[in-house]
Amino acid sequence: MTADRAPPKVTALQWARSNLFGSIGDSILTIVAFVIFAWLVWVAFDWAILRATWFGESKEACTRGGACWAMITARWEQVVAGYYPQAQLWRVALAMVCLAVAVLPIVMRRLPAWAVLLAPAGVIAALALLSGARILPGVPTEYWGGIMLNVLVGLTGAIFALPIGVLLALGRRSELPVIKAFSIGFIELVRGVPLITLLFMSSVVLPLFLPSGMSLDKLMRALTVVTLFSSAYMAEVVRGGLQAVPKGQREAARALGFGGVRTTALVVLPQAIRISIPAIVNTFIGLFKDTSLLYVIALLEVTGVIRQALADFAWLGLENEGYVFVAVVFWIACFSMSRWSASLEKQSGARVKRPVEEPA
Amino acid sequence: MGGAKGLLAQSALVVGLVLLAVWLTRNAGVNIEARGVATGFDFLGREAGFDISQKLVRYGPTDTYARVFLVGALNTILVAALGIATATVLGLAAGVMRVSRNYLGRLLATTYVEISRNTPLPVQILVWYNFALLAPPPRNAIGVDGLFFLTNRGVFLPQPTFNGAGGFAVAGMVIAVVAGFVLAAHFRKRRTETGESPNPSWGWAVALGGAALALLLTGNPTGVDVPHKEGFGFLGGFTMAPALLALWAALSFYTGGFIAELVRGGLRAVPVGQGEAARAVGLSEGQALRLVILPQAMRVIVPPLASQYLNLTKNSSLAVIIGYPDLVAVFAGTSLNQTGQAIETLALVMLFYLVCSLSVSAFMNWYNSRSAAWATPR
Numbered sequence: 001m002t003a004d005r006a007p008p009k010v011t012a013l014q015w016a017r018s019n020l021f022g023s024i025g026d027s028i029l030t031i032v033a034f035v036i037f038a039w040l041v042w043v044a045f046d047w048a049i050l051r052a053t054w055f056g057e058s059k060e061a062c063t064r065g066g067a068c069w070a071m072i073t074a075r076w077e078q079v080v081a082g083y084y085p086q087a088q089l090w091r092v093a094l095a096m097v098c099l100a101v102a103v104l105p106i107v108m109r110r111l112p113a114w115a116v117l118l119a120p121a122g123v124i125a126a127l128a129l130l131s132g133a134r135i136l137p138g139v140p141t142e143y144w145g146g147i148m149l150n151v152l153v154g155l156t157g158a159i160f161a162l163p164i165g166v167l168l169a170l171g172r173r174s175e176l177p178v179i180k181a182f183s184i185g186f187i188e189l190v191r192g193v194p195l196i197t198l199l200f201m202s203s204v205v206l207p208l209f210l211p212s213g214m215s216l217d218k219l220m221r222a223l224t225v226v227t228l229f230s231s232a233y234m235a236e237v238v239r240g241g242l243q244a245v246p247k248g249q250r251e252a253a254r255a256l257g258f259g260g261v262r263t264t265a266l267v268v269l270p271q272a273i274r275i276s277i278p279a280i281v282n283t284f285i286g287l288f289k290d291t292s293l294l295y296v297i298a299l300l301e302v303t304g305v306i307r308q309a310l311a312d313f314a315w316l317g318l319e320n321e322g323y324v325f326v327a328v329v330f331w332i333a334c335f336s337m338s339r340w341s342a343s344l345e346k347q348s349g350a351r352v353k354r355p356v357e358e359p360a
Numbered sequence: 361m362g363g364a365k366g367l368l369a370q371s372a373l374v375v376g377l378v379l380l381a382v383w384l385t386r387n388a389g390v391n392i393e394a395r396g397v398a399t400g401f402d403f404l405g406r407e408a409g410f411d412i413s414q415k416l417v418r419y420g421p422t423d424t425y426a427r428v429f430l431v432g433a434l435n436t437i438l439v440a441a442l443g444i445a446t447a448t449v450l451g452l453a454a455g456v457m458r459v460s461r462n463y464l465g466r467l468l469a470t471t472y473v474e475i476s477r478n479t480p481l482p483v484q485i486l487v488w489y490n491f492a493l494l495a496p497p498p499r500n501a502i503g504v505d506g507l508f509f510l511t512n513r514g515v516f517l518p519q520p521t522f523n524g525a526g527g528f529a530v531a532g533m534v535i536a537v538v539a540g541f542v543l544a545a546h547f548r549k550r551r552t553e554t555g556e557s558p559n560p561s562w563g564w565a566v567a568l569g570g571a572a573l574a575l576l577l578t579g580n581p582t583g584v585d586v587p588h589k590e591g592f593g594f595l596g597g598f599t600m601a602p603a604l605l606a607l608w609a610a611l612s613f614y615t616g617g618f619i620a621e622l623v624r625g626g627l628r629a630v631p632v633g634q635g636e637a638a639r640a641v642g643l644s645e646g647q648a649l650r651l652v653i654l655p656q657a658m659r660v661i662v663p664p665l666a667s668q669y670l671n672l673t674k675n676s677s678l679a680v681i682i683g684y685p686d687l688v689a690v691f692a693g694t695s696l697n698q699t700g701q702a703i704e705t706l707a708l709v710m711l712f713y714l715v716c717s718l719s720v721s722a723f724m725n726w727y728n729s730r731s732a733a734w735a736t737p738r
Contacts, residue, residue, distance in 0.1 A: 018461065019461060019462065020462060020463055022461050022462065026461065026462050029462050029464070030463075030464050030465075033462070033465055033468045034464055036468070037464065037467070037468060175366075176366045176369065177370075178370040178373055178374060179370055182373060182377070188717075188721075189714065191717070192713055192714040192716075192717035192718065193674070193710045193714060193717075194674040194675065194677035194688070194713060196678065196680065196688060197677065197688060197692060197706060197709055197710055197713070200688075200692050200706060201702075201706055204696065204702040204706070205706055207391075208387070208388050208391045208392065208702065208703065209384040209387050209388050209391075210387055210391075211387050211390075212387070212390055212391060212394065285478075289478075289479070289480040289481070290480070292480035292482045292483055293480075293678070296681060303480075303482060303483060303486075319486070319487075319490045320490065323483055323486050323490065324487075326480075327484075330478065330479050330480050330483065331475065331478045334477075334478035334479070335478045338478060
């Protein structure tokens, strides 16, 4: 490529000529696109900012003709944390810090090997903090909700799914027929069905399979299903990474006298996971978007909170505001993660050969 | 792993799975008995007793659960087919625009792609559903009497009808079109290989002529059922409920963004020289894209495209949140609640999606092996 040659200097006029008015067709496209774009931006800006009402007790307060963000601000605590008790909200904040620590081993490079343990430790600490773990006052999971629940389910699912996915990916490449068949069967079964059928399963079928005295909390059931679901997608991502590790690496390790297990664990896997990190982030983006489905099984994540607000007589008919807000929250999170993943991909230069799929 | 160790690991897995299965089955047996729910698939023959608003085949409350499954599966296939068609067009347009020389075109396409890919599909479905309900009420319907109507109760469209020998007419037309297609493909192949063969358009002439012949022989049993105003509503024609419209729009918008990225990747995988060479031999920009660049990009695009189609089909299960009666809504929803047979209903629904995804995998393997045969060794 020509990356090492400095690009010729381009004046603004030249740029406009080649990028905006290259031909008659181009000029028409430019003008049409500009009009559409400017109009859309103006309408959105006018509605969402200029004529918006930010605070109020009910939609009666919104008289300026623009967006009625009062619905969001009036229910801010619920939007953030569901019906978690007000006095205990510090626990939600601390739990989010724990989750941030949990993702450190994925986000940061050059951490000591033991740092991997931060991931499960952080997630378990967050769950313990939120539930109370018999030390703090207990908060049943029915009270958990809002954006906090999306983040919790997304991250917990992804972090626990990764090791299972690694095992499944290794199993799929294994020479042992039973283990290979089991891995392929599990991966293809889970990837072949929509998440919503699995969530329905967690709410109506899973209780049937538990011993009569034992009942598993609804959130825990959903977490189990989300983890297993994303592990199948993680497995395919890691498999792509494993395929991208040069064969010579394994051969060299074997030549140095490493056994099969140590070759995989110490030489091949670390490289495979390093290569797959951008794809893992993409899978996580898909998973995070999918957490908006949880309200279908009556878990009050942020979409559910908004839908509850919309059913309230005080805020009736504010669907636009509600859905735009949810969309913007997800957009900010997903867009920044996708940029980050793209920059990681560029840095490493190594590209996973398989196209990355988002969970569906 | 050594032979003995491998054997041990595998036996452990098998034993563990069998034990787990036994434990789960016993629990399920106890629980199902305690709840007094029937087991087995006998319920499929029983009367379902509920109506479904959107259907492609005749269905009423007195029909069986097996019929409910058929109606739901056809509804899933309907919205998936509609969505796949429009998502492909949208994605292709946006993907080509993303690599266009025009900056504003690129910006517009990029904005679309980043919005559609980075917001959750359930939210998009809710937004489109909200839009669909903003259409005017039936008494102020937009449309032409006897042709189509757009209202907040859905879109009313003309529907072809077949009576008497209608089945034969349709079968005849299908055969004619397939035969014409095969003939055209054959002529085209002969032409590329030997240079002497009739014009491929003859194949299409055969298709048209055959279809006309089929209609003529069966005495043209077809008709068109048009919607017309009747009191406060509409009679006749085919109704697309707002939920169907919203789901269709959302699936197209969402998947179109993913397809656009595939198209962009595919276009970038074609060496720049190909486009330059095409221009140098005198093809116009559009011709170069259509005849030289896209066909080569297709090889990269098609395999992940197939899995996007599959994702769209699976995502159509989100229908349940706006009440479009797809397979999940009518079978894993209403039927499950009425019969209480959660395991059986969910298993059937999952089986349907598994069959879809396994057939797509089979297609992808076939396509990959075929395009590997085309590819020049590198």
